[in-house]
Amino acid sequence: QVTLVESGGGLVQAGGSLRLSCVASGRTFSNYGMGWFRQAPGKEREFAATITGNGGFTYYADSVKGRLTISRDNAKNTVYLQMNSLKPEDTAVYYCAARSGPITSTIEREYRYWGQGTQVTVSS
Numbered sequence: 291q292v293t294l295v296e297s298g299g300g301l302v303q304a305g306g307s308l309r310l311s312c313v314a315s316g317r318t319f320s321n322y323g324m325g326w327f328r329q330a331p332g333k334e335r336e337f338a339a340t341i342t343g344n345g346g347f348t349y350y351a352d353s354v355k356g357r358l359t360i361s362r363d364n365a366k367n368t369v370y371l372q373m374n375s376l377k378p379e380d381t382a383v384y385y386c387a388a389r390s391g392p393i394t395s396t397i398e399r400e401y402r403y404w405g406q407g408t409q410v411t412v413s414s
Contacts, residue, residue, distance in 0.1 A: 291318060298396070300405070304413065308373045308376065310410075312370075312405055314367045323395075324340065324389075325338075336351065347394060358373050369386055381410060384409075386408055
């Protein structure tokens, strides 16, 4: 069993930055590929970013590429999402997720464990 707890969300003006954190408890963190997903009001949850267990490979949705950066610190059991140049359309609840096996995935159903989400609101 893996428990994920996100933090770092909040209200920010367009063009600003936030860093989300997700702390995992449970088994060996490096055995899990990690992902960040987001759900905007009235929309389905969508993929944002993913990272391998050793942090050596990352992949992003086109909508966030160049502005959001996923990273991890396995010694701290933590995955991060650095968010720069934020836009109002980035407003959403952001979820971190863990999948069994240290590889990446953009597919929601491949992730077994989910955090409770953290709200990010970008004002124009």
